[in-house]
Amino acid sequence: AQSVAQPEDQVNVAEGNPLTVKCTYSVSGNPYLFWYVQYPNRGLQFLLKYITGDNLVKGSYGFEAEFNKSQTSFHLKKPSALVSDSALYFCAVRDGDSGGYNKLIFGAGTRLAVHP
């Protein structure tokens, strides 16, 4: 069965410090991995994706993610956190059994709180 795990319900970080939001996955075949961010009462905003290529993927708003095949992880990172980064973050993987279209399996979400 394909799945995504976000082991932390919440991550707290001080403004200006680096942040990491963890994600591990389990899929059959090559993983298509995504990160989305959700602000209160809003839809999900796409941050970045890994399909193939370099293991370090750069995305929107200064975020990046590192794909690690041996550890089946795709952690989201940012060198210097901003208070405005406080939001709910979802990791997602494309369901390999979805018959070709982009059905996403989402993790449970991690709430990031950046303190001034």
Next chain:
Amino acid sequence: DAMVIQNPRYQVTQFGKPVTLSCSQTLNHNVMYWYQQKSSQAPKLLFHYYDKDFNNEADTPDNFQSRRPNTSFCFLDIRSPGLGDAAMYLCATSRLTGEAFFGQGTRLTVV
């Protein structure tokens, strides 16, 4: 500049009264999705369209229906809303294998 637009942003409906949520897109994407999200949980896929082909998730209740009259528009119909259907409903679009773009969501309240 908006790409996936959902209307209304907030909808209040009465228990058992049919309600329709709408979604439009300017991206000309083949695939449109409807997700249900409760209380900051992970979004749950209800169904999707690939062009006019409708695909229902196995665990989507019969109470939920959808229509896609053309490429740009997709509707979610809830025939008899119950209290448990109160949630944020998210519409998304994508090319066949590209990333999904989400609308702002419609928050449905059932009274």
